[in-house]
Structures are given as C-alpha cells and as structure tokens.
Amino acid sequence: MNEDPVVLDGIRELINIGVGKAAGILGELTSSHVILEVPTLYIGEVGNAKGPGEVLGDAPLSMVFIDFSGPMRGRMAIMFSLESAANLVILLTNEADTTAEMDMIRAETLTEVGNILINGVMGTISNFLGQPLTYALPVYVQNRAAYLATPFGEKDHFLFATTRFQVKQRSVHGDMLIVLEMGSLHPLVRKIHAVMDQE
Amino acid sequence: MQRSGIGAFLDSIPDGACILDSNRRVVYWNAILTEWTGISPKSARGREISEFIHHDQQRVLSLILTQVMEGGGAVYLSPQLHPHFIPAPYPNGGLRIQQTIIQPQRGPLPGENTLLLIIHDVTEMVRQVKAYREVRDRVLRELEERTRAENALQVSNRKLNLLSSITRHDILNSLTALLMFASMMKEEAKDEDSREGFEKIESIGWTIKRQIDFTKNYQDVGVKSPQWQNVQSIVRQAREQLEGARFRLECRVEGLEVYADPLLSKVFYNLMENSVRHGERVTEIRISYQHDSGGITLVYSDNGVGIPDSEKEKIFRRESYKNTGFGLFLSREILSITGLEIRESGVAGEGVRFEIRGPGEAFRIVRE
Known part of the structure; x- marks a missing residue:
C-alpha cells in the first residue's frame, strides 16, 4: 500500500492543504510569516521493522497528539526534539528567554501550535471524506516516539511525514505522525481512487 | 437557557464557561465569568462573543472558529499567546492569565451546532514557572561565573x-652540587669536628631533598577530577x-569501587611500602x-610489628615517623x-590495621 503513488500523492496533497491552512493561522497568531512544508511522506504498518519507533529513534521528543474517532479512528501527533520544540516556541513568541527548555508555559504554547496543525490536517481529511470526525483534547507529552503507537496493533497503519517550519528566516524541523486503526485507512484510499478516477 | 441541567453544572465548575450558538452569540454565561468580568448572564446573553474578548484576539478568533467549523476539533488557546482572552481583572489589580478551550458541540437543538468555551485561570501556574525561570537563570549565571573562575584558577594553577x-x-x-661537595669535604676532613660538621651539612641536605620531593608529589593532589576506581585493580597496580x-x-574486594582522586594507587603503594620497610617481619598483607x-x-592490615598507640595519629603528620610521614600525610590528603x-x-605487636571510611555514596559494589 505504501508503494501506491496515487495514494501517496493524494495524502500528501491533503496534508499540504491542511498545513497550509495551519501556517496561515500561525502566521496571524504570531504576526510572522510562517511557512510549513511536508517534504517526505511514508506509509507503513505499526508492526513493521520500520515502525514509528524505528523511524524516529529512541530520543525523548516533545509531542502533541489528538485522538480521533468516527469513520477513521486513530491518533495524530506532531513531534519535535526537545531543543527544536523550545526553539519553535521562542521563534513564534519572541521570548527573551532563549534557554532551550520546555517548561509548562512553552508546553502550553506548543500544544496550541500542535492543535492548530493537527486540526488543519485532520479537518482537511475529514472534509475530503465528507464525514465529520470526533476529536479528543490535545495532549502534550515528552516521551519516545514509540509511545504514540502503544495503544495500536501491529497491523494498524501509520502515516509519517517530515515537517519543516520556517519562521523569520529560521528553519525548525518537526515530524508528523498519523496512526490509524486497522481498516481506517481504507475509506481514505477508496475516496482518493474515486476522485482520481473521476479526473 | 434555563439555569438547570447543563447550566447548573457549568455554574458549579471552578472555571469560566460560556456557550455560543452557531452565530457566535452567547447563550449561556456562567457564574465564574460573571464574577471575573462583572457582566451578568442576562446582560451577556444574545450578544456576540467578540464584544467580550480582548481586541487583540478578534482576528485570530475568527480564523480559529472558521477552522473549527471546517471540521477541526477543539481549539486550544495557550496562556502565552492568548493570556487575556476574555479580560478578567483581579479585585486588587492585574489581569488573570488564562488557558482557553473552545469545544464544538452538537445541539442542544437538533441540527444546531454550538461552541463551549472553558476558561481556566492559570495565573498562579504561570507565576510559578516564571519564578522557576528566574531561579534557573540565576543558577546558570552563577554556574557560568564559577566555571570562568575555575578556568582562571586552572590556568593559575598550571x-x-x-x-x-x-x-x-x-x-x-x-x-x-652541595651534597657532592659536602661528601667530598667529609672524606677529606682533617679532624673529627670538621667531619661531623660536613656530615651534618650532608644530612640537612638530604632532608631538604626529601622536602623538595614531597612538594613534587603534593602538587598533583586534587589536580584531576575524582573518578570511580576498582579497588582490586588499584591494589594490583x-x-x-x-x-x-x-x-x-x-x-578480597571483588567488585568494590571507590570514588576518589586518581592518585588513589599512591595510597596503597604507600601503605604496602611502609609495611615492607617498617613492618620488620611482614609476610602477609590483607585488604578487605x-x-x-x-x-x-x-x-588494610599486615602481620608486622604494628604501630604503638602513642604514634597512631603522628604517622599522618608531615613530621616523619621512621620516614613514613610524607607518604601517609599525602595519603590522607588524597583520600580527603x-x-x-x-x-x-x-x-601494636600484631600488625597495622588501616581503616578507610567515607560517606555512603563514596563506595559502590559493581557486579559483572
């Protein structure tokens, strides 16, 4: 499935629309020009050798995730190294304190940023499917990437996308992960094929 | 909306809460919001939320609510980017710092979408984080100054x-040269008095040499950082x-490690060397x-002649006891x-027994 270029292109397009919307909101919010890019996308199974833990390694990360349910069930997360997370908050808020430490105030800010981004992407996917999703509240955690996949089975799918924030001519790297319960990817794949067939 | 059911529930929570209809008009305004803003539920009801929110937040609110309506989930507004979403002053001045969640809801009427706003007062949390940051920054500054001072001291020390x-x-x-001349003059002395005089000079010269040698050993003590050392390996060395x-x-010290100056091996060398040189009949040394x-x-113990009670403390002083003073003085300094x-x-008469003690964290047992 991860080798189907039509599906990959379709999902990449949806994610790009979502992050584009999020970038607009973040730009307004922080009065800065924010560019969000998603250069790479990978789809795999949680139990594969190249699962989320292997892709992102064992280092602790600053993560914001939201669980969702409805026609698709799963979890979407945005992840940064601890230093990148602090740098992104500093860039977005013009904080005078430049210590690369994620305290509670910064964690709250990153939660808002993650929430905007996740809402942008999942909102776009949900609109594309034409069916609303139900969302839990955003959660901020510092943990290894594998933590995000803990409630999921080996056959569940994950979509992994590298994400680059550009704020004030500075670049901050993050990663985006969507884990979907088994079968949840199918409605999206069907819809993408249906749209492509129409064209 | 009646002040019963959901209304009564929202009045009972310790957060500000209000419900907006799909036109963003207030349909419910809870007791805490009234307390914070002085605006009564009756006065708030039916008015657009934009009338109550901070003027800086108007455009952002519009964008965010559009995202919610376009299929997104709850909106999370952080205290750093939206500290005073609905300005709420404290009675004695200053505005509450807020964390706001805007949750889309279906109903209460069929087909109607509403928004639930929950506003949490996080002023105290933010104050504590800022206080922590001040303490951390002060400690970091002190650490930086200390590191600079340490570097300067290291340069001076070098x-x-x-x-x-x-x-x-x-x-x-x-x-x-002096010792050589003293020795020659002693050999060539014409009388006993002169010979004794040169012997005295020679003896004082050797004492000076020992004292100079001591300064060479002592200058290395404490120069390098302490480290965990395997006692068995150190004893073997x-x-x-x-x-x-x-x-x-x-x-018998398998797995025992001690946190000490890298000159620790000198301590065991001194102890063994003293046993051999002054123990007179030492055939066995035990370390446990x-x-x-x-x-x-x-x-550390041996089966030599031991140390008389009157000398037990003196052996650690710089004044030598049978020439051991420098070594044991240094050993004590290294360990300290x-x-x-x-x-x-x-x-005394049964052998020496040296006990090395330290705080609990100075020793550890490492099992393979």
Whole structure:
C-alpha cells in the first residue's frame, strides 16, 4: 500500500492543504510569516521493522497528539526534539528567554501550535471524506516516539511525514505522525481512487 | 437557557464557561465569568462573543472558529499567546492569565451546532514557572561565573606548577652540587669536628631533598577530577610497583569501587611500602571491606610489628615517623578530596590495621 503513488500523492496533497491552512493561522497568531512544508511522506504498518519507533529513534521528543474517532479512528501527533520544540516556541513568541527548555508555559504554547496543525490536517481529511470526525483534547507529552503507537496493533497503519517550519528566516524541523486503526485507512484510499478516477 | 441541567453544572465548575450558538452569540454565561468580568448572564446573553474578548484576539478568533467549523476539533488557546482572552481583572489589580478551550458541540437543538468555551485561570501556574525561570537563570549565571573562575584558577594553577617545577629543578641541581661537595669535604676532613660538621651539612641536605620531593608529589593532589576506581585493580597496580618485595597479598574486594582522586594507587603503594620497610617481619598483607550501618569500611592490615598507640595519629603528620610521614600525610590528603578518612586501629605487636571510611555514596559494589 505504501508503494501506491496515487495514494501517496493524494495524502500528501491533503496534508499540504491542511498545513497550509495551519501556517496561515500561525502566521496571524504570531504576526510572522510562517511557512510549513511536508517534504517526505511514508506509509507503513505499526508492526513493521520500520515502525514509528524505528523511524524516529529512541530520543525523548516533545509531542502533541489528538485522538480521533468516527469513520477513521486513530491518533495524530506532531513531534519535535526537545531543543527544536523550545526553539519553535521562542521563534513564534519572541521570548527573551532563549534557554532551550520546555517548561509548562512553552508546553502550553506548543500544544496550541500542535492543535492548530493537527486540526488543519485532520479537518482537511475529514472534509475530503465528507464525514465529520470526533476529536479528543490535545495532549502534550515528552516521551519516545514509540509511545504514540502503544495503544495500536501491529497491523494498524501509520502515516509519517517530515515537517519543516520556517519562521523569520529560521528553519525548525518537526515530524508528523498519523496512526490509524486497522481498516481506517481504507475509506481514505477508496475516496482518493474515486476522485482520481473521476479526473 | 434555563439555569438547570447543563447550566447548573457549568455554574458549579471552578472555571469560566460560556456557550455560543452557531452565530457566535452567547447563550449561556456562567457564574465564574460573571464574577471575573462583572457582566451578568442576562446582560451577556444574545450578544456576540467578540464584544467580550480582548481586541487583540478578534482576528485570530475568527480564523480559529472558521477552522473549527471546517471540521477541526477543539481549539486550544495557550496562556502565552492568548493570556487575556476574555479580560478578567483581579479585585486588587492585574489581569488573570488564562488557558482557553473552545469545544464544538452538537445541539442542544437538533441540527444546531454550538461552541463551549472553558476558561481556566492559570495565573498562579504561570507565576510559578516564571519564578522557576528566574531561579534557573540565576543558577546558570552563577554556574557560568564559577566555571570562568575555575578556568582562571586552572590556568593559575598550571602557571604555579610550572614555576614550582622549574624552581624545584634549579634547587635540586644546586642541592646535588652541595651534597657532592659536602661528601667530598667529609672524606677529606682533617679532624673529627670538621667531619661531623660536613656530615651534618650532608644530612640537612638530604632532608631538604626529601622536602623538595614531597612538594613534587603534593602538587598533583586534587589536580584531576575524582573518578570511580576498582579497588582490586588499584591494589594490583600498587603491588606491581613493589618488585622484589616478598609478602603474600590477600585482596578480597571483588567488585568494590571507590570514588576518589586518581592518585588513589599512591595510597596503597604507600601503605604496602611502609609495611615492607617498617613492618620488620611482614609476610602477609590483607585488604578487605566490611559493611556496617554507616556504609562500607575498606580495611588494610599486615602481620608486622604494628604501630604503638602513642604514634597512631603522628604517622599522618608531615613530621616523619621512621620516614613514613610524607607518604601517609599525602595519603590522607588524597583520600580527603572525596571525603574519605583514614585511621590506624591495629594492635601494636600484631600488625597495622588501616581503616578507610567515607560517606555512603563514596563506595559502590559493581557486579559483572
């Protein structure tokens, strides 16, 4: 499935629309020009050798995730190294304190940023499917990437996308992960094929 | 909306809460919001939320609510980017810092979408994080100053050591010449008085040489950072340096490590060298450790003549006791760097027993 270029292109397009919307909101919010890019996308199974833990390694990360349910069930997360997370908050808020430490105030800010981004992407996917999703509240955690996949089975799918924030001519790297319960990817794949067939 | 059911529930929570209809008009305004803003539920009802929110937040609110309506989930507004979403002053001045969640809801009427706003007062949390940041910044500044001072001290120490080394070298050159002349003059002395005089000069010269040698050893103490060291390896190293010395070494310290200055091996070398040189009949040296309520005690003992009670403390002073003073003085100094203490507790005539004790964290047992 991860080798189907039509599906990959379709999902990449949806994610790009979502992050584009999020970038607009973040730009307004922080009065800065924010560019969000998603250069790479990978789809795999949680139990594969190249699962989320292997892709992102064992280092602790600053993560914001939201669980969702409805026609698709799963979890979407945005992840940064601890230093990148602090740098992104500093860039977005013009904080005078430049210590690369994620305290509670910064964690709250990153939660808002993650929430905007996740809402942008999942909102776009949900609109594309034409069916609303139900969302839990955003959660901020510092943990290894594998933590995000803990409630999921080996056959569940994950979509992994590298994400680059550009704020004030500075670049901050993050990663985006969507884990979907088994079968949840199918409605999206069907819809993408249906749209492509129409064209 | 009646103040019953959901209304009564929202009035009972310790957060500000309001419900907006799909036109963003207030349909419910809870008791806490009334308390914070002075605006009554009756006055708020039916008015657009934009009338109550901070003027800086108007455009952002519009964008965010559009995202919610376009299929997104709850909106999370952080205290850093939206500190006063609905301005709520404290009675004694200052505005509450807020964290706001805007949750889309279906209903209460069929087909109707509403928004639930929950506003949490996080002023105290933000104050504490800022206080923590101040403390952290102060500690970091102090650490930076201390590091600078340490670096400067290290440079000074290196210079002093260099000066000391050059001076010692020059003194030893002159001393060697003096000892050579004293020895020659002693051999050629015409009478006993002159001979005794040159012998005295020679003896004082050797004392000076020992004192100079001591400064060479002492200048290295505490220069390098302490480290965890395997006692068995350290003891073996010390034993290997005493080539030709005949004694049986029994070392029962498997896995024991001690946190000490890197010169620790000198301590064991000194102890063994003293046993060989002054123990008179030493055939066996034992090194072991024992647990007690205070932690671990490392024990060094031999079967030599031991130390008389009157000398047990004196041997650690710089004034030599049978030429051991410098070594044991240095040993005590080396151990004291990491809080270790050494004392002699043997019975005279039965051999020496040195006990090395320290705080609990100075020793650890490492099992393979």
